[in-house]
Amino acid sequence: MFRRTGSTVVRHPVWTIVAWLIAAVAIVATAPGLPSNSDESSFLPRSYESIKAAELQEKAFPSAFTPSAIALYARTDGGKLTGADKQDIARITSALGRKHIDQVQKVVPGQPSEDGRYALTLVQMDSRNAGQPKQVDAAKVLRADVKELARGTHLDVKLGGSAAQALDQEDSSKRGQALIGIGTFLIILVTLLIIFRAPILAVLPLILIGLVSAIANGLIAYATKLFDLQANSSISSILIVVLFGVGTDYFLFLMFRYRERLRAGDEPKQAMVNAVGRVGEAIASAAGAVIIAFLALVLSTLGFLKQMGPALAIAVAVTLVAGLTLIPAVVSLIGPKVFWPSKSWQKEPENARFAALGRGVQRRPALTAVLSGLVLVVLSLGTLGFNATFDLASGSMPKTKESMVVQDEMQKAYSAGAAAPTDVYLSSTDGKPLDKAAFGAYAKKLGAVDGVANARMAQVNEKGTTADFTVTLKYEASTDRAIDAVARVRDVAHSSAPDGTEALVGGMSSIFKDIDTAVNHDYRTVFPVAALLIMVILGLLLRSVVAPWYLIASVGLGFGATLGATVWIFQEAQGHSGLMFMLPVIMYLFVVAIGTDYNILMIARLREEAREGRDPREAAGMALRHAGPTVAAAGFILAATFATMMLAGNALLTEMGFAVSFGIAVAAFVMAMFFTPSLTALIGHAAWWPGHGDRVRTPADGPRAGAAGGAEPALGGDGLDPAAHDPAGRRS
Structure with a gap:
């Protein structure tokens, strides 16, 4: 099979390359865009408690929200906030709301700290676009506006929260991404130059993998639409790494064998046919193992892994086909000149180091x-x-x-879990109003859980069938201690729920637990x-x-x-x-x-x-x-x-x-x-x-057909x- 493939490609290299170019243009020109989806329901299945709690919150308390951005105020001299400072904070909060910044849905005042030195403004953004560039842009505008509004006061104001963190991460990663990109290309170029001493061979895989990448992205977009798969534009970044990784591997597997066949005396085109025939099975098996490993991710319960598995499998499959057709076609068309100006390909070296290692084994x-x-x-x-x-x-x-x-100062000024409190939603199972007399005892039991700073009944929905208890943990939401504490909160919330009610525990720590x-x-x-x-x-x-x-x-x-x-x-x-x-x-x-x-x-x-x-x-x-x-x-x-x-x-x-x-x-x-x-x-x-x-x-096994018949x-x-x-x- 692989010998026949190699023979066909080598006999018709121009047509093979043209077919790839036509496919690339057609696929890239007509492929749909990858949708962006980052809501929590696509991350965790709806069967998990934190997602059920989030859905209940949307129905029972549509006005409630977890802030996407938090403005933290403190006096420039570090003292307690004065009455004039509080008036300035109220003015800034109102002014931010009136600006109607894109993505910003609500701007409300937050709780002051117990020591009177800090105050907050909480900003709600569209949860459907969490983590997307438009919210990063909104955080940039918010940060500039809140500082401008605080100009001339005695207030020092900083913007934190998830949207601000995304903004700072983007800024922090720009230099790193540039270094990674430059480093990757330099490493591949320099290493291939050292190995083959041939500039054409050093540049060739980068060009071919770039073409394969364009086709792979288009096919992934088609598959996403055709099979109604969940996909995300953020997959593109990891695709590049996978494509360069496996693409360079398969290129090297083939080129080392091609050079070996030339040294053995094969005519150039026959050398490529023999190379594909002998190493093709290893490349196909290696690609098969990688594709299987990636496809196994569809068994994951995490949405983004389910998105990633089929996409990566398609990318490797395209790279495999390129390794068995496009690369042999291009190299056979160029011939031994691909090794120019080096002449070392003409004579097999002693491979002394690897020969010594082989003798040792x-x-x-x-x-x-x-x-x-x-x-x-x-x-x-x-x-x-x-x-x-x-x-x-x-x-x-x-x-x-x-x-x-902001995150560090909030942990000192408030309970560490104040920035992302845990919510316990108590709902009646029969649709009747809850007994409010039981709220105090229930909140007391929640507050007594190890790791909880305080718990209080925050609000009841209009029908009186669901109550929201705000539980503030002693630890920052993403820490191990917070995740352990929320597990204990769940146990108490479930076991202590009054008859005829059920409890769901939501919030960031609950999501991390799930x-x-x-x-x-x-x-x-x-x-x-x-x-x-x-x-x-x-x-x-x-x-x-x-x-x-x-x-x-x-x-x-x-x-x-x-x-x-x-x-x-x-x-x-x-x-x-x-x-x-x-x-x-x-x-x-x-x-x-x-x-x-x-x-x-x-x-x-x-x-x-x-x-x-x-x-x-x-x-x-x-x-x-x-x-x-x-x-x-x-x-x-x-x-x-x-x-x-x-x-x-x-x-x-x-x-x-x-x-x-x-x-x-x-x-x-x-x-x-x-x-x-x-x-x-x-x-x-x-x-x-x-x-x-x-x-x-x-000989009884039968001869294998050569490329020339x-x-x-x-x-x-x-x-x-x-x-x-x-x-x-x-x-x-």
Whole structure:
């Protein structure tokens, strides 16, 4: 199949390229735009209590809201607010409301602090556009207007809240995004120049991946509309990283094999046909594993992961097709000139380092397996200390940003949970008015919960069937202690609800509690299903039941080692309270899914070497010698690309950049190079049971059709007779 594909593409390279260009223009020109959807109901299923509470609030108390922006007032001299100051605050609040700023629905005064030094203005914005650019723009206008209105008074005013945090995050991330973008392109360019010493090869993948990206985005938009999928324009940023990651990998897999075939004496076009024929199966299997891993995300209970899974799968599928058609067509059209001005492609180097590593694995596979496995196990122990944090704002920008100053000052001036209080909604189950006489006792029980600063009955709806109890926690809404406290509030709210009523607990801490529950559910569901499906892909590739088990086990160890190392560095060494709660899922996306590529490439090459008549140990050594440079190059580029995220200057991207780059390095330089080949060498022929994947090809197996209609010699994995190898394994 892959040889036929390569042959067709190489015979008709111009038509192949034209077909891609026509497809790109047609898809990009006609594709619908990706909708923007960031309401909480698309994030969590409606079955979760926090979402039920939010829906109840909209029906029973449509005028109630969680402020999107908070103006915090204090005297410039740090003293208590005077009567004149309070009049100025009331004037500013009224003036802001009269300005009718876009997205602003309501501007109301907030509660003063108990010490009399602070006061608030609360701003409601359209919740349907939360986190969107239009609300960031509104926060920018609000911040400028409130400062202008306070000019000439003795007041110092700062704007905080979620909209202001989004504004500060955007400002903080501009420099980081520029550094990441520049760093990514420079790393790919410089590394490819060092490897191939050819400017055309350095620039080519960037151009081709750009074309693939445009097509992928268009197809994702089509699929979103056709199948009524939830999608979000914010997926585009992560798509670029995935496309450059897998696209560069597949480009390197193909180019290393193409160069190898040229060195073996193949005519240029035949070299490309042979390259696609031999490495195509490994690329397709690697892409299949990644696609399966991404599609498993549709089992997630979190809306944004369900959005992400199909989109990423489509992107990888397009990249796979490009890797087997567009790249071979372009390279075969250019021919060996693609390596200009370097002449090193004409002669195979000794590969002394990888040959030495291969001999080491061949001589001592048990020691190699134990040492590499021990490294992974020791690093994995760090996972025992993993703690998730939901405080994304403080991790994504410096503490000196205005919104973070507001958050810190509010925690000192008010209860830490005052900025995002918890609401308990008590509703009658029979539609009759609630007994107001029971409100006092119920509020007292809520206020007595460990971690609650105070609780009070805030309001009752017009029909008297739902009461809103405002519960202020002692802790900031996103902290572990707040999430634990809201769990206790739920227990008391449910158990103490009077007969004929039911209670729902809402608010940010309640949402974080449900997200935590949903993420833990996804870890128990998505990861095992993905692992099982990847094992099926590996089993089909290798025609084996045994090999997929230890291959997926090595991937699991790599995941654990990555998470453990990240915990030790950021939680233990740097004293972070926890790691971003989505970090394990992000590691799953990039470390497990994409990192599996290197295992597949190595094991596929090991099988080829075994089919040339080598015993298991020798096959492992030769696989490392020949596939090692490809894995090293691809792993280095991908790891270094993600490492540029650490230049962004905020904790979240630093954690993410380190974890993903470290995980890919582990996948390439520990698992694929040492752990997998040494285990395969130790297990021997049994690794391919019940099939005979390592069986030596004989003429009886039948010749494989060549591109020109002739026959490819049956014995060599690359179309070479094993006799053409000298005892050291070098091509003659």
